[in-house]
Amino acid sequence: MKTRSAKLALVLALLLGVICSVHADDPLPSWNDTASKKAIVDFVGRVTKAGSPDFVKPEERVATFDNDGTLWAEQPIYFQFQFAIDRVKALAPQHPEWKEQPPFKFVIAGDMKALLADGKSMMALMAVSHAGMTTDEFTKIVKDWLRDAKHPKTGRLYTQMVYQPMIELLAYLRANGFKTFIVSGGGVEFMRCFAEQTYGIPPEQIVGSSSKMKYEIHGGKPELLRLPEVQFVDDKQGKPIGIEIFIGRHPIAAFGNSDGDQQMLEWTTAGSGARFGLIVHHDDAEREWAYDRKSEIGRLDKAWDEATAKGWIVVSMKNDWKTIFPPTKE
């Protein structure tokens, strides 16, 4: 018996050793062995190694991630805008007056050019699709949409339009004691409908834009009614403010892709001690989309210049990523 247990223990130890060493060899298998990956691994090593001059206590290992264009795609339009458009289409039969009324008539006619010509149009669609219902009703509508809607170009579910290398990066940071947060201009309640399952990020670690709400009691049951008014915009200057109000800690690493993330990266990397800033550059027209300084969606211009000036890592999706999207289940 004793010899048998000893053998078993040895086998188990070897197996564990193999598993651990595979993991240690390549925690980021979808990343090519380029400077970007080396910079990530180097930073994580420096802040986690006991005795390192850059060591950071686990509770202070806060990493913040933008969502649109950083964790999932954002072309041809932000997915939350597509949700609003689809929702207006679904509601149109109950609103015959919309046939004559801009911007709703653009949606019904499928005239995207007219719809996107005026920034106010999308806001009107957002108000109709995101307000006037309880928080529970909204969550159900979004989850139903995420279950069924397909991306117009790839035919994938939107939750399969996430970046596999970033999913690995999130897991790698968490395995190294980091607490990962989303800090996005997207709606906080919209993101919570998929972020836990898709990214492993729980609801209480998501910072986003929010609507005003009204607390009401209907038939003895309390409800939160979503109002068509903005409570907080978590974009540009709003990102460091959102970090301060919601998280209350200074991140040590921040990840973005556009000028909307510039202030978050400035705020994060300005702190004392080891800091890390990373920008995902969309330069892969073949496997994804190529856009930067002149794009209406996800413009990367000033933040790119600042990245160069300050030594933030600029990831080339084309050169640094082995794969873009996760494998789909057939």
Place this chain on the structure above:
Amino acid sequence: MKTRSAKLALVLALLLGVICSVHADDPLPSWNDTASKKAIVDFVGRVTKAGSPDFVKPEERVATFDNDGTLWAEQPIYFQFQFAIDRVKALAPQHPEWKEQPPFKFVIAGDMKALLADGKSMMALMAVSHAGMTTDEFTKIVKDWLRDAKHPKTGRLYTQMVYQPMIELLAYLRANGFKTFIVSGGGVEFMRCFAEQTYGIPPEQIVGSSSKMKYEIHGGKPELLRLPEVQFVDDKQGKPIGIEIFIGRHPIAAFGNSDGDQQMLEWTTAGSGARFGLIVHHDDAEREWAYDRKSEIGRLDKAWDEATAKGWIVVSMKNDWKTIFPPTKE
């Protein structure tokens, strides 16, 4: 050698057993063995026992706590108001014009009655003491105050005016897999100056009222400037809204002491599954203060009626608590 290690292991095991059994016997030593304590222990047992029909997964064990009057005292005035008054006194030498100017002249003259006669007066003091500086500067001012200022009645530091039974309750819930949050009308950045050390609640688990802020770069260094405008009021109806925006989960247990907590307890206890609502009733004039339906600070009136109607636990500080405040270091 072998026998010695075995003996050592046995001693260690026994010691651990003793420690654990003391803990298991009485996780709440400052609570008397009354119905309130039994209800708490019963609820925790039901939601944590595998196989129980009321079992709740650890990630959904969210418990929210009011701060003023629930975790620390709030008499004779909210401690954050006392901070504002002390701050105005400290700034007065730089503002000779305040001698003639209400409400500042009331502070300088020590006329509390005149000061508290008009609700707008405190708001003016809050603006002067809480805005016009960076977030880092504000944190330093609050921490200095907490280090030095003493409560006018007890002579204790304000961080020693916390309720020992509630400190034990927080630890007991966390030991049972709960995530504990503060959801308070107090300023979120004010509370973060002491909550981690005092309550073991980290910054990212504190929901509170907040000011608007401005992001600025001074000498290449990004800063957040606090503005004298309100961003969000986390009180009454604002508490379920704050829970929804900041936490994004439905709490299964909520703890408060006043009408400001009524909606949080309604929202928490209305959900499906096992739920727990608890109100701390300040009925101990000898060891603390006795106040409820008619108090200006921490009024407990409508929430008390609802507690009775809905079976929320009403804790008598006089009868249910063995001790009120923690022992002080002499």
